[in-house]
Amino acid sequence: MHKPESSSRMLKWMVELGQFEVDYKPRTAIKVQALADFMLEFPPHHEVEQGTLVIIPSAEEVRLESQNSAPWWSLFMDGVSNGDGVGAGIELISPKAHKIRRATHLAFHATNNDAEYEALINGLKLALEMKVKNLNVFSDSMIVVYHINGGYHAKGPRTELYLKCAQRIIERFNEVRLELIPRRQNEGANKLAKLGS
Known part of the structure; x- marks a missing residue:
């Protein structure tokens, strides 16, 4: 977002978001622990998406999944x-x-x-x-x-x-x-x- 000339789409979003003083900071790869911490902030819940029940895993399930890396x-x-x-x-x-x-x-x-x-x-x-x-x-x-x-x-x-x-x-x-x-x-x-x- 610091170089708007590289993309017209980025320029459009920069103009739209400029009024809110949104500052963009690029992130590197997300770590499993960061994802687990994020999941702890929000309790697990269910969402319905086009007739399909989507279950969002809890932080404990995310941790177990990362430990259980067997193919x-x-x-x-x-x-x-x-x-x-x-x-x-x-x-x-x-x-x-x-x-x-x-x-x-x-x-x-x-x-x-x-x-x-x-x-x-x-x-x-x-x-x-x-x-x-x-x-x-x-x-x-x-x-x-x-x-x-x-x-x-x-x-x-x-x-x-x-x-x-x-x-x-x-x-x-x-x-x-x-x-x-x-x-x-x-x-x-x-x-x-x-x-x-």
Whole structure:
């Protein structure tokens, strides 16, 4: 703003703001602590932006995020129970886009939901073997995603066992996020599950 000839836009703003005696001082890179201090000044609140709920993190969440700098991996999983048998398919993707694929045949009778849980548990175990700390899990199974995220209650003793097993494994990660995706975005895991069946 000290050299208005360099930009007409800057000149326009200088004229507009000149009456308020606004003085511009350039800043260098913002430090994480400065951001955390800023967040402390303003309590967390929610804003609605074009129909989407935007949650502004608290200062503590910002600090935890800066400490938790482990890379995020992705896990696509699917389970299938059909006339051929029962199968689970998983596709674990590293931050550098390396893919580990696994098709598993389940040698016991299981429902489609059981097969979905088997895929989730196998995928979580594989991620632990790979020393993954942060994991995004993508599934087209509404039941499994909502069970884990707390939207649905597990009904039946077998489903409760699967849910508890998955939750115990999830506790061993820094953070796990489950997201429901359309079947067409889960084709790789679906093909592996059918191959396993």
